Amino acid sequence: MEKILEVNDLKISFHTFSGEVQAIRGVSFDLNKGETLAIVGESGSGKSVTTKSIMRLLPEQSSEFKSGEILFKGKDLTKLNDKQMQKIRGKDISMIFQDPMTSLNPTMTVGKQIMEPIIKHQKLSKSEAREKAVKLLDLVGIPNPEIRFKQYPHQFSGGMRQRVVIAIALACNPQILIADEPTTALDVTIQAQILELMKSLQKKVETSIIFITHDLGVVANVADRVAVMYGGKIIEVGTVDEIFYNPKHPYTWGLISSMPDLETEEEDELFAIPGTPPNLLNPPKGDAFAPRNQYAMKIDLEKEPPMFKVSDTHYAATWLLHPDAPKVEPPAAVQKRMKMYQEQHK
Ligand SMILES: Nc1ncnc2c1ncn2[C@@H]1O[C@H](COP(=O)(O)OP(=O)(O)OP(=O)(O)O)[C@@H](O)[C@H]1O
Numbered sequence: 001m002e003k004i005l006e007v008n009d010l011k012i013s014f015h016t017f018s019g020e021v022q023a024i025r026g027v028s029f030d031l032n033k034g035e036t037l038a039i040v041g042e043s044g045s046g047k048s049v050t051t052k053s054i055m056r057l058l059p060e061q062s063s064e065f066k067s068g069e070i071l072f073k074g075k076d077l078t079k080l081n082d083k084q085m086q087k088i089r090g091k092d093i094s095m096i097f098q099d100p101m102t103s104l105n106p107t108m109t110v111g112k113q114i115m116e117p118i119i120k121h122q123k124l125s126k127s128e129a130r131e132k133a134v135k136l137l138d139l140v141g142i143p144n145p146e147i148r149f150k151q152y153p154h155q156f157s158g159g160m161r162q163r164v165v166i167a168i169a170l171a172c173n174p175q176i177l178i179a180d181e182p183t184t185a186l187d188v189t190i191q192a193q194i195l196e197l198m199k200s201l202q203k204k205v206e207t208s209i210i211f212i213t214h215d216l217g218v219v220a221n222v223a224d225r226v227a228v229m230y231g232g233k234i235i236e237v238g239t240v241d242e243i244f245y246n247p248k249h250p251y252t253w254g255l256i257s258s259m260p261d262l263e264t265e266e267e268d269e270l271f272a273i274p275g276t277p278p279n280l281l282n283p284p285k286g287d288a289f290a291p292r293n294q295y296a297m298k299i300d301l302e303k304e305p306p307m308f309k310v311s312d313t314h315y316a317a318t319w320l321l322h323p324d325a326p327k328v329e330p331p332a333a334v335q336k337r338m339k340m341y342q343e344q345h346k
């Protein structure tokens with residue numbers, strides 16, 4: 001499989017009044033051509049900082065790139081100057097954010113906003129760009145695109161606005177589309193429609209997608225592979241089947257247990273992983289998840305686990321995978337959901 005993006009040992013900190021926040025502490029992953037990689041993890045685990053650093057959208061004043069490589073088709077983006085990076089941003093790699101209203105300019109028609117990157121990056125004439133913009137509106141499922149082209153964002157519903165944002169992101173046929181929780185601000189039915197749209201678009205436009213979410217529930221339907229983040233690191237990565245059918249890290253078990261299952265009623269309280277994420281001002285010495293891990297061993301408090309190999313595509317950073325560790329089965333709630341997943345995807 002052809003790698004389009006390779007992130008190696010990325011480390012990023014923020015300088016704050018309280019000290020240095022070690023937000024990203026050695027993240028490595030790759031993205032293959034045409035695949036959707038989901039990045040999941042609790043709030044603060046580092047999903048947005050990781051992807052914003054790819055786009056170089058972190059605040060210049062307070063953030064510090066400590067080390068690492070971000071190879072886009074073999075070229076290290078961290079070595080590019082701002083001008084070279086501008087050529088890549090919005091053209092080769094584009095990004096969709098959570099809230100469609102803040103990504104759109106309220107004073108400009110949506111048509112103009114879609115035309116803007118086309119004119120900037122593709123050097124098409126105005127009329128060609130216009131034609132392309134209308135086609136894009138149609139592609140993302142907006143009825144009457146000719147009329148809609150001339151309207152302003154406030155004339156669109158939330159779900160329709162997010163479709164416009166997707167059209168802008170796709171305007172220059174990017175090779176990588178980063179979607180940072182693109183549906184969390186929308187209600188559930190609209191969420192499902194936008195996810196459906198992204199899935200069908202990927203087939204049509206052949207873009208590689210990084211899909212960020214804290215909802216493991218949507219991952220099974222959109223992603224090919226999953227990277228689980230905790231405390232500024234990727235602690236497990238695998239194909240969707242490997243993560244749902246054979247999860248290895250107790251944190252991944254916690255995330256899976258937090259998903260509703262078939263018997264969950266609306267009034268039932270969902271499982272929540274006890275405790276709080278690590279303090280990144282002063283990250284713990286061993287496995288950052290140890291204080292919340294009921295299976296933690298002595299070594300978890302002393303030494304960071306390496307990524308243990310489970311298969312060619314599946315790795316997890318937990319001492320439970322060490323050959324000398326006791327054999328531990330996932331808790332019942334996880335096994336129940338593993339079975340459910342298996343039945344749904346037979
Ligand atoms: N501008 C900033 N200044 C200081 N710390 C920051 C800044 N931006 C992010 N952080 C810290 O970096 C860490 C990772 O944040 P990030 O936004 O990547 O989390 P996330 O996984 O995207 O969470 P969420 O699900 O809430 O979006 C957090 O500890 C956060 O507090």
Ligand SMILES: [Mg+2]
Pocket residue numbers: 047048049180
């Ligand atoms: Mg985020």
